[in-house]
Amino acid sequence: MSVRTRFDLTQADIPRAWYNLLPDFPEPLPPPLHPATRQPVGLADMTGLFPESLVRQEMSPDRWIEIPEPVREIYSLWRPTPLLRAVRLERALQTPAHIYYKYEGVSPAGSHKVNTSVPQAFFNKEAGTRRLATETGAGQWGSSLAFATRLFGLECQVYMVKVSFEQKPYRKMMMQTWGAGVDPSPSTRTEYGRSVLNGDPNSPGSLGIAISEAIEDTVKHPGTKYSLGSVLNHVCLHQTVIGQESIRQMEIAGESPDIVVGCVGGGSNFAGIAFPFIHRRLTSGGACRIIAVEPSSCASLTRGELRYDFGDTAGMTPLMMMHTLGHDFMPPRIHAGGLRYHGMSPMVSHLLKLRLIEAVAHPQGSVFEAAVLFARTEGIVPAPEPSHAIREVINQAIRCREEGRGKVILFNLCGHGMLDLAAYETFLSGKLQDA
Ligand SMILES: *Cc1c(COP(=O)(O)O)cnc(C)c1O
Numbered sequence: 003m004s005v006r007t008r009f010d011l012t013q014a015d016i017p018r019a020w021y022n023l024l025p026d027f028p029e030p031l032p033p034p035l036h037p038a039t040r041q042p043v044g045l046a047d048m049t050g051l052f053p054e055s056l057v058r059q060e061m062s063p064d065r066w067i068e069i070p071e072p073v074r075e076i077y078s079l080w081r082p083t084p085l086l087r088a089v090r091l092e093r094a095l096q097t098p099a100h101i102y103y104k105y106e107g108v109s110p111a112g113s114h115k116v117n118t119s120v121p122q123a124f125f126n127k128e129a130g131t132r133r134l135a136t137e138t139g140a141g142q143w144g145s146s147l148a149f150a151t152r153l154f155g156l157e158c159q160v161y162m163v164k165v166s167f168e169q170k171p172y173r174k175m176m177m178q179t180w181g182a183g184v185d186p187s188p189s190t191r192t193e194y195g196r197s198v199l200n201g202d203p204n205s206p207g208s209l210g211i212a213i214s215e216a217i218e219d220t221v222k223h224p225g226t227k228y229s230l231g232s233v234l235n236h237v238c239l240h241q242t243v244i245g246q247e248s249i250r251q252m253e254i255a256g257e258s259p260d261i262v263v264g265c266v267g268g269g270s271n272f273a274g275i276a277f278p279f280i281h282r283r284l285t286s287g288g289a290c291r292i293i294a295v296e297p298s299s300c301a302s303l304t305r306g307e308l309r310y311d312f313g314d315t316a317g318m319t320p321l322m323m324m325h326t327l328g329h330d331f332m333p334p335r336i337h338a339g340g341l342r343y344h345g346m347s348p349m350v351s352h353l354l355k356l357r358l359i360e361a362v363a364h365p366q367g368s369v370f371e372a373a374v375l376f377a378r379t380e381g382i383v384p385a386p387e388p389s390h391a392i393r394e395v396i397n398q399a400i401r402c403r404e405e406g407r408g409k410v411i412l413f414n415l416c417g418h419g420m421l422d423l424a425a426y427e428t429f430l431s432g433k434l435q436d437a
Contacts, residue, residue: 005089009251011082016074019066021242023277023349024235026065026284031235031352032323035310043320051220051228053129056122059236067239073121076153080109080116081243085251090379097399098408100257103415104248104275107382111176113417114271115146115231118240122229123150132225133157137187137212139267140166140339141173142385142417143231148182158182159226161189161215164207166339172421187212194218194316208332209343210315217318232268233313233322233347241274244414249278252412259290259412261398265390266294266303266361267340269347271416277349280358292359294350295390297369299437300333302326302346303354303361313345324351334437336366337425338386340417364393365436370429372396373419385417386425 024031033042048057059067069077088101106114126134134151137160138144144160151158160182167174167186177184185191187207188198192215198205205211213230220228230237252258262279264272276292283289296303302325311326313319325346327333333342353359366386373389375396376382384392391413402409419426428434 005087006255007087007089009085009254011247011250013078015247015250016077016081017069017243017246018074019068020239021246021278021281022062022065022067022239023280025063026281027352028356031348034320034322034348037312037317037321040321047320051217053126053131053227055125055129056236059239060234069121070124073124076120077243082247083108083244085248085255087255088380091376092399094375094379095396095399095403097403098406099399099402100408100410101395101399102252102255102259102410102412104244104412105382106244106271106414106416107385107418111142111146111149112420113142113146113385114241114244114274115143116149117243117274118231118237118270119146119150120153121240123147123154123156126227126229127154127156131156131227133159133223134229135159135216135219135223135226136229136231137161137163137209137216138231139163139209139342141170141177142340144182144184145173145176145180146231147229148177148180151182152180159219160184161187161212163187163209163212163339164205165335169424170339170421187215189215191215192218206335208315210329213314214316214318217314232270232343233345235349237270238273238277238347238349241270242277244271244274245276245278248275248412249282257410258288260409261291261293261411263293263295263391263394263411263413265341265387265416266296266346266350267343267387268345269350271414273347273350275414276359280353293394294354294359294361295394296361296363297336297338297341297390298363298365299336300327300342301363302344303351304363306346308351308355311345322348324348325354336437337422337428338366338369338390340387341390362394364390367434367436369393370426370434374429382415383419383426384415385419386422388414388416
């Protein structure tokens with residue numbers, strides 16, 4: 003008999019509620035602060051940017067938040083996502099470890115981000131929003147929101163970090179295909195964008211700058227709300243479908259992970275796979291190591307400071323208690339565009355502070371080596387971002403071999419790399435440099 007490698011659920015198994023970690027923290031999460039008063043922000047401070055339903059989720063004391071049926075129905079286009087065992091990778095590594103991965107690349111936009119763009123578009127539509135403005139780094143979030151807004155008949159304006167706009171034209175074309183407007187950021191559409199361009203006409207842009215532009219756009223256009231693809235509590239919340247499904251699928255596999263691994267940019271895909279396992283640990287025991295992996299060149303968890311900082315460059319957002327490299331940090335032009343963010347989800351930051359998770363950083367050269375080994379054994383060409391997780395998984399599996407100890411490792415393969423092939427070419431031709 004061949005080894006079982008695939009653990010499928012059916013449409014009826016799509017979770018009915020998102021899991022909210024907020025009430026389960028052993029120590030309360032420090033609240034976001036108003037930039038002017040330095041007092042905790044209230045509902046009214048945030049409803050200019052977000053519909054009230056999403057602000058309530060951001061601060062909710064409820065452990066389970068029901069997923070509306072129209073959202074579950076759209077989820078069924080790609081959920082439940084597959085959980086697979088990477089037996090050929092295990093054999094290539096000659097490791098006694100069992101390696102499992104949850105594959106979110108099967109979604110229409112090719113990553114986990116649609117898990118939150120769809121509910122965000124849904125709750126905005128319900129609240130009467132006509133148009134959403136947002137930023138995107140590598141384009142995964144912009145394309146996810148373009149897709150979701152289209153399904154609910156909302157307009158969508160995306161500010162795309164200029165370096166990615168130029169390096170990744172296919173993401174831009176996807177957004178346009180779904181009907182969104184896309185501009186390179188810094189752009190001339192906003193006052194803030196124009197001021198950055200005045201200072202540096204060749205600015206490659208950053209997520210922080212693009213966020214400032216999207217917020218300015220929102221404030222200046224009636225009927226427009228703002229939408230964020232990571233970092234915030236309600237975004238992490240929506241991603242918990244990943245971990246909930248994974249727990250059931252690991253039960254079908256008859257194993258329980260000793261180590262759970264995810265890459266971190268703003269923290270949402272990591273939150274998605276990790277939070278339900280943390281819930282299990284905090285309620286029914288069942289401890290496992292949970293490792294967040296970031297790029298060495300933009301290492302907020304391992305090299306940043308834990309303090310209040312702005313989410314954007316211009317300082318328009320509330321101050322959040324998070325691991326940060328400073329809101330004016332300009333990340334180097336690495337290929338994992340989705341991991342080029344100066345800050346971190348406050349919830350993920352808090353978990354690290356409470357030592358409920360660990361964090362490591364890897365340089366992009368070693369990350370692409372791992373990505374190519376994964377592609378050559380498992381077939382799927384992974385996005386550069388989750389390839390950081392793959393690097394760590396391979397390191398752990400090699401350690402298992404050296405120690406002669408089998409462990410069960412699970413990671414989140416949060417997106418495919420079919421629109422990142424130019425980065426693979428750079429690597430394969432020997433031109434990739436560590437920043
Ligand atoms: C956006 C993105 C990331 C980084 O964002 P998180 O919020 O940390 O998940 C990582 N991987 C992929 C494929 C992405 O699209």
